Amino acid sequence: MTGRKPFRSLALAAVAGVGLAVWVFPVIWGLLTSFKTERDVLAYPPVWFFKPTLDNYREVIFGASSIMPNLWSSLVVSTSATFFTMLFAIPAAYALARLKYPAKRASGFYVLATQMLPPVGLIIPYYLALQKVGGLDTYSGLTLIYLTFSLPFAIWLMVSYFEDIPFEMEEAALLDRAGRLRTLWYVILPQVRGGIAVTTIFVFLNAWNEFMFAVVLGGNRVRPVTVAMFNFISVEQTQWAKVAAGAMLAMLPVILIGLFAQRHIVKGLTVGAVKGGGRR
Amino acid sequence: MSGNEAMRASASVRIEGVVKRHGTTTVLHGVDLAIEPGEFFVLLGPSGSGKTTTLRILAGLEPVSDGRVFMDEVDVTMREPGERDVAMVFQSYALYPHMTVAQNIGFPLKMVGTPSVEVAAAVNEAAAKVGIAHLLGRTPGQLSGGQQQRCALARAIVRQPRLFLLDEPLSNLDAKLRMETRLELHALQRNLGATTVYVTHDQEEAMTLADRIAVFMDGRIVQVGTPREVFSTPRTIEVAGFIGTPAMNFVSGAWSGATVTVAGVPLAVRASTDQPREVKLGVRPNDLRIVAEGLPARIERIEDLGDSCIVSFAAGESHLKLKSDRLHPVKEGDEVRLAFEPGAEHLFDAQTGARL
Numbered sequence: 001m002t003g004r005k006p007f008r009s010l011a012l013a014a015v016a017g018v019g020l021a022v023w024v025f026p027v028i029w030g031l032l033t034s035f036k037t038e039r040d041v042l043a044y045p046p047v048w049f050f051k052p053t054l055d056n057y058r059e060v061i062f063g064a065s066s067i068m069p070n071l072w073s074s075l076v077v078s079t080s081a082t083f084f085t086m087l088f089a090i091p092a093a094y095a096l097a098r099l100k101y102p103a104k105r106a107s108g109f110y111v112l113a114t115q116m117l118p119p120v121g122l123i124i125p126y127y128l129a130l131q132k133v134g135g136l137d138t139y140s141g142l143t144l145i146y147l148t149f150s151l152p153f154a155i156w157l158m159v160s161y162f163e164d165i166p167f168e169m170e171e172a173a174l175l176d177r178a179g180r181l182r183t184l185w186y187v188i189l190p191q192v193r194g195g196i197a198v199t200t201i202f203v204f205l206n207a208w209n210e211f212m213f214a215v216v217l218g219g220n221r222v223r224p225v226t227v228a229m230f231n232f233i234s235v236e237q238t239q240w241a242k243v244a245a246g247a248m249l250a251m252l253p254v255i256l257i258g259l260f261a262q263r264h265i266v267k268g269l270t271v272g273a274v275k276g277g278g279r280r
Numbered sequence: 281m282s283g284n285e286a287m288r289a290s291a292s293v294r295i296e297g298v299v300k301r302h303g304t305t306t307v308l309h310g311v312d313l314a315i316e317p318g319e320f321f322v323l324l325g326p327s328g329s330g331k332t333t334t335l336r337i338l339a340g341l342e343p344v345s346d347g348r349v350f351m352d353e354v355d356v357t358m359r360e361p362g363e364r365d366v367a368m369v370f371q372s373y374a375l376y377p378h379m380t381v382a383q384n385i386g387f388p389l390k391m392v393g394t395p396s397v398e399v400a401a402a403v404n405e406a407a408a409k410v411g412i413a414h415l416l417g418r419t420p421g422q423l424s425g426g427q428q429q430r431c432a433l434a435r436a437i438v439r440q441p442r443l444f445l446l447d448e449p450l451s452n453l454d455a456k457l458r459m460e461t462r463l464e465l466h467a468l469q470r471n472l473g474a475t476t477v478y479v480t481h482d483q484e485e486a487m488t489l490a491d492r493i494a495v496f497m498d499g500r501i502v503q504v505g506t507p508r509e510v511f512s513t514p515r516t517i518e519v520a521g522f523i524g525t526p527a528m529n530f531v532s533g534a535w536s537g538a539t540v541t542v543a544g545v546p547l548a549v550r551a552s553t554d555q556p557r558e559v560k561l562g563v564r565p566n567d568l569r570i571v572a573e574g575l576p577a578r579i580e581r582i583e584d585l586g587d588s589c590i591v592s593f594a595a596g597e598s599h600l601k602l603k604s605d606r607l608h609p610v611k612e613g614d615e616v617r618l619a620f621e622p623g624a625e626h627l628f629d630a631q632t633g634a635r636l
Contacts, residue, residue: 172376177391186387
C-alpha cells in the first residue's frame with residue numbers, strides 16, 4: 001500500500017501529525033509548566049528552556065495545600081461509581097439485548113434519552129434531593145449522582161457488545177444445561193470482556209474527570225482532585241505551575257489505567273466461532 | 281457401549297398437532313410425527329418449509345403455539361431445553377470461541393457437575409470418535425471448517441443424549457468434505473444408536489442418511505417414508521419435483537384407459553382408469569427414452585458428465601430432461617421422439633397435485 005501510493009500516505013501522515021500536535025501540545029505545555037517556577041511561567045515571550053524545579057510537586061504532594069487527600073477522594077468516588085455502574089449495567093444491557101419483553105423499544109430509547117438532558121439543568125434538583133436525604137458532601141451521595149449518568153451510558157455501550165454474540169451460542173449453552181445465569185457467566189461474559197474493559201475505562205474516566213457535580217455537591221469532606229486544583233486559583237493570583245503539577249498528578253493514574261487496559265481491549269475474540277454467521 | 285445399552289439410551293419422539301405462529305404468519309400448520317428409538321430420521325424440505333422450526337421445537341428452543349411434544353411418551357412440551365436430555369449441532373456450530381476444543385466438548389459435562397477426571401476421559405473418548413483428539417488444546421478460531429464441525433459433533437455426543445438433533449450440519453463444508461463427513465456421520469450414528477433427527481434441504485443427503493424421511497412443504501409434512509418409498513411413490517407433485525436430480529419431468533395430459541394423451545400423442549401407461557380425466561404425467565429423467573414412436577421433442581442441450589449425460593428437450597410448452605449413462609448418437613437441434621416404459625410413469629391430479 002505504501003509503495004503504491006507514497007504521496008497519499010505522506011499526506012495522511014502529515015494530517016495525522018498535525019492532529020497529534022494539536023492534541024499533545026496542551027499536555028506537553030502543562031508538563032513543562034509543572035517544572036517551572038511561577039516567574040518562568042509568566043515570562044513573556046514564553047521560554048522553552050529553563051531551570052527545572054520540583055518545588056511545585058513538593059508543594060502539591062507534601063505542602064499545606066496537598067492534593068493527596070483529594071486524589072483519594074477522586075479514587076473512592078470514581079471506583080465506587082464504576083463498580084456499581086458495571087454491576088447494574090451488565091445485566092441490564094444483557095436484558096435489553098436479549099430478552100423479549102413488552103416495551104423493549106421504549107425502554108431502550110429511555111436509556112438514551114437520559115443522555116440527552118443537559119447535566120447543568122440537573123444540578124439544582126440534585127442538590128435539593130441530596131440535601132433532603134443528607135447526601136451532600138458524602139461519598140455515597142456523589143457516587144449516586146454519578147450513577148445517574150454513567151449507568152445509561154454504560155448500558156447503551158454494552159448492549160451493542162451483547163448483540164454481537166450470536167443467539168445460537170446461548171441456545172447451545174441452554175441445551176448444554178447451563179441455565180440462564182451460568183450461560184451468562186461462562187459463555188456470554190467471557191466474550192464481551194473487551195466491551196466490559198472499554199466501558200469500565202470510559203465510566204471511570206468520566207467520573208475521575210467530572211468537575212461540575214463535584215464542585216456543587218461535594219464539600220470539605222468529599223473534594224475530588226478536579227475541584228481541589230481550584231484552590232491554586234484565587235482572586236489575587238493564579239498559581240499556574242501548581243495547577244499544572246496537580247493536573248499532571250491527576251492524569252497519572254488515568255494514563256496508567258489506559259496503558260494497562262490497552263492489552264485487554266482486544267477485538268475479534270469471536271472470530272471463527274460461528275461460520276456462515278447468518279441469522280435466520 | 282453394546283447395541284442393547286444404546287437402544288435403551290435412545291428415545292422415541294412423538295409430536296402431535298404442533299402449530300407454530302409468528303405473529304400473523306403460521307410457520308407450522310399442525311404437524312404430526314412419530315420417530316422410533318434409534319432411528320435416523322431426516323426432516324427434508326425447501327427453505328422456509330418449517331423443518332428447522334420443528335427441530336427447534338423438539339429441542340425446546342421454540343415454544344409451540346399449539347400441540348404437544350412427547351419423548352418416550354412423556355409430555356415434554358413445556359420443558360426447558362436443558363431438561364430434555366437432547367443435544368444439538370447447530371448449522372453455525374455455535375462453538376464457544378473463548379474455550380479450547382477440550383473445554384468446548386467438556387462443557388455439557390461440567391455443567392452437570394461431572395468430576396473433572398471423568399470429564400477429561402469422556403472428552404478424549406468423544407474427540408477420538410470424531411477424529412480430533414490431536415486438536416484438544418486449540419481454540420475454535422484455529423480450526424478448519426471441518427474440524428469445527430467435528431468439535432460441535434463431539435460436544436453433542438459427549439454426554440450420550442437420548443436424542444440427537446442436527447441442523448444442516450454439513451452445509452458449511454465443501455462438496456468433497458461433505459460427502460466424506462456424511463458417511464462418517466452415518467457410521468457414528470449407527471455406532472451410538474441414539475435417535476437422531478437431522479434437518480437438511482439437500483435431498484441427496486436425506487436419501488443416503490435416513491432410515492425415514494419426512495418431507496416438509498409450506499409448514500406441513502406431506503409425506504413420511506423410507507428414502508426408497510419417497511423416491512418411488514411421491515405422494516404429491518411437489519414431493520415428486522423436489523426429490524431426485526435432475527428433477528422429475530412433468531407434462532399435462534388426458535388419461536383414459538391405459539393411455540395418457542400428451543399434445544395429441546398417446547403414451548402407454550401401466551395404470552388404467554375408466555374415468556377419463558386431466559392429469560399431470562411425471563417421468564424421471566432416468567426413465568425417459570429416445571425411441572421411434574412417441575412425444576416429438578427437439579434437443580436443446582446435451583450436458584456430458586463423463587460417466588453419463590443429461591439431454592434437455594423442448595416438447596411444445598414443456599422442457600424435459602433425460603439422464604442416461606449411454607451417450608446417445610444425437611446432437612443439439614435434432615428432432616427426436618420420447619417415450620418411457622409403462623410403469624415408469626407417475627400420475628398426479630391436475631388440480632390438487634395428489635398422486636393417483
